[in-house]
Amino acid sequence: MSTPDNRRKETPVPESHVPPLLAVDGLHVSYGRKEVVRDVGFRLDRGGSLALIGESGSGKSTIAKAVLRLLQPSEASVTGSVRLDGKEVLAVPERQFRPLRGRQLGFIPQDPGSALNPVRTIGAQAHEAAALTGERDPGARRRMILEALEQVGLPDPVRVFDSYPHQLSGGMLQRVLIALTVLPRPSLIVADEPTSALDVTVQKLILDLLGDLRKELDIGLLLITHDLAIAAERTETLVVLKDGAVQEQGPSAQVFAAPRTDYARELQADVPALNPGRYRSQRLDVALKEPRDVPQEFPQESATADRPVQVSVTGITKRFQTRGKEVRAVDGVSFAVERGRTHALVGESGSGKTTAVRLLLGLEQPDSGTIAVGGQSTAGLSRAGIRDVRRHLQLVYQNPFISLDPTWRVGRIVREPLDRFGVGTTADRADQVRDALQSVGLPADVVDRRPGQLSGGQRQRVAIARALVVRPDVVVLDEPTSALDVTVQAGILELLARLQRELGLAYVFVSHDLALVRQVADTVSVLRSGQVVEQGTVDQVFDQPRHPYTRALLDAIPGTTGLQSPTGTAPDIQETPKLAEASL
Structure with a gap:
């Protein structure tokens, strides 16, 4: 993309007198009598990157809304100073600030599904962003939109242009939002948890894309995230927030490697990539415990075995017809889960994880293969029989x-x-x-x-x-923590580990977060295009991956490059040259 002339023909200003792109000082925000942001201040230079991190309620999103002037005066009281390119924006009338949105201030929301109008095509909505460039010719706008969609890595821009949001995956929708955000060439992009619900490989692509666009267009990036590993790996400066106040801030490498406050150290301890065996090491060996009483209508596969198999999936296949073509959503998948153990299904969107779970739950019937729960085959069961199995096979969405x-x-x-x-x-x-x-x-x-x-x-x-x-004897956990902050996520995982110890539960853990899988799972199946490309114990698969796809998934885990020492503990600043370079 070419660089707009109106931002590059200015007379150079001595570096010492160049104001920061964004300067926030003494920011206070109150909802009624409750003050939710207190005396927050930070600086972000043009082309720089800064992350606001903290758990829910820390004030991250409220600060972003204050910067974007999205807080209604009737709902919130905002005081302090927010300067964009040296110009105060809090005090200007709304009619003067409105033209800055989109043109100078871009916003990428967390949930692309709710950010786009479901009854309008992507192209129709993209024309609104293209209009902010000043281009009036519809044909020229269309070309600009297609160029932007292509630049963000969408393989068929014309199809995307003509599609409705529900016809695209979450990763594609997030790329669409990025394309529409950068189309008018803003000076600053505020990205609110832009990758929290995406596959690890798509997450890496999105973050790489934002980094490339930031460098190419000299755009400042204000990243809002609860993931300390992503923040430290992808931004130059960290601002740690708790209860609306700044706990500490500074260069990413410094804050990550040597946090000064207890709260920042807690956030660091909750980074899955830095604590790979955290929950597995806490689990006691439940094989020696007496099995719980199980109703006679739900017999165990081996009541006298130390660790009976609770779930047995053998060679299941499921085909669907899509646009006149046959798609094998699941193709010869097999795995087993023992009592008191956790088996993980990992892979990108479209890998077959969801279909495999639906087959396990009896929501779909396999075209071939067998599924047994507690030793009881689910094949050919009546609706009442499936219903009885489900009593012992529960799902957490x-x-x-x-x-x-x-x-x-x-x-x-x-x-x-x-x-x-x-x-x-x-x-x-x-x-x-x-x-x-x-x-x-x-x-x-x-x-x-x-x-x-x-x-x-x-x-x-x-x-x-x-x-x-x-x-139940088996619990299927479908991305149970993807919508939660890392600290809340840690609490949920501690809970699941304790319940597994006490009750001998078998878990089927579905996740795109491989760092999380390494923490909680005993065995893992890596799915791609409906097939198992690699399977084994977590240590085998993670330490010695054989398949290139598995290696690509592992390489995409935030915090595994330049953030983790060989011992799995926080690295010294000297051990993180990538962080020291602070490249996004």
Whole structure:
């Protein structure tokens, strides 16, 4: 892309007098009487990169909204100073600030699915961004849009241009948003968790893309993330936030390698790539424990074995017809999960993970192959038979924000499986709900709350309690922490590890986060295009990957290059030349 003339023909200013691209000083934000951001200040130079990191409620997104002037005066009170290219923007009237949005201030939101209009094509929405360039000719705008879509790595720009958002994957939608953001050539891009729900390889591509565009167009990047590894690897400066206040800030290598505050050290400890055996090393050997009482209608495959196989998947295949073509979503997949063990299914979007889980849960039937749960084959079972199997095979969904009915109270949500299976009396069910909530670390009074009154971590604990209330033997965990901050994620994983120790649960863990898989799983299957390309223990697959695809997935893990010492502990600054260069 060419560089716009209106930003490059200015008379050079002595370097000592060049103002920072973005200067924030003494920023305070209050919602009513509650102050959520207190005395925040930082600097970002043109072409530079800065990350705001911290857990939910730390003030990251509120600061970004303040910079973008997205906080309504009727809802929030904002004081302090925000200067863009030396010009104060908080005090100017809205009609003067509005032209800056898009042209000088670009914004990449966290969820591309909700950022784009579902009933308009990508091209129709892209023309709005192209209009900000000043180009009036529709044909020229279309060419600009297609060029931008091609530059962000979309293989068929014309098809993307004519598509609706639901026809594209999450990674493609995120690239579309980046293309539309950089199209008007802004001076500053604010990226709010732009890769939190993407595959690790797509995440790397997106971050590489942002880095290339930043260098090529001399764009400043303000990155909002809860992932310290991504922040340290991809930005020059870190600002650590907690409860709306700056805990510490400085060069990324320095803050990452030698954090000064306890909070920053906690964030560092929760980086999966730096603690590969954290949860596996905590688990006790449950093979020596007595098996839990199992109803006779759900027999174990080997009741006397030290570690019976709870899930056995053998050579399953599933075909679909798409646009007149046959697609093998799952092709000859096999794996087994023992009691008290965790087996992970990893791979990019479209690798077959979701289809394999649907087959395991009985939501789809395989074209060939067999599936056995607790020694009982699911082939040919009636609806009642599948329903009985599901009592012992529960699912925790990816997103706690949409998996819980917002109109129900927590008590009813957790009790629902007991009601459906007709377990016990009303009093028994109330006791079991209370026990389930207690087991996941939630207070008793949460039963009367609705999901909207809970944090993301609390919602996911409710989802886990609902899965455990019928005392299953197998729990399928579908990206159970991808929507959570690393600190909340660590709490959920600690909980899952404890429950596995105490109850001997078998987990099927579906994830795109390989660093997380290494922490929690015992065995792993790497899927690509519906086939298992590599399988074995986590140590075997991660330490000695045989397949190029597996190596590519591992290479894309944030924090594995230049961030991790051989011992898995935080490196010294001298050991991180890549960080010292601070290349995005």
